[in-house]
Amino acid sequence: MNAQPSVASLKVATAKPAGVRCPQLDEADRCRLFGDPRRPAVCSSLPPSLEMCGQTRQQAMVWLTALEQATAP
């Protein structure tokens, strides 16, 4: 797994607990703040990758859960 911003900082930036869908996601799972200066810096610093995103939402959630556990304070 590559070095990535901690999921804890993402939770703070989006004001949501772990495992809760970001309120900025639209119905197609796209960020409503993409390209908007209000998008949290931690989100912009986390580039998408096939490793992280996988081919399905379920694959992404497995990876993100592992990332959260690996970067927990």
Ligand code: SF4
């Ligand atoms: S990139 Fe957008 S949808 Fe994803 S966590 Fe950040 S603000 Fe939420």
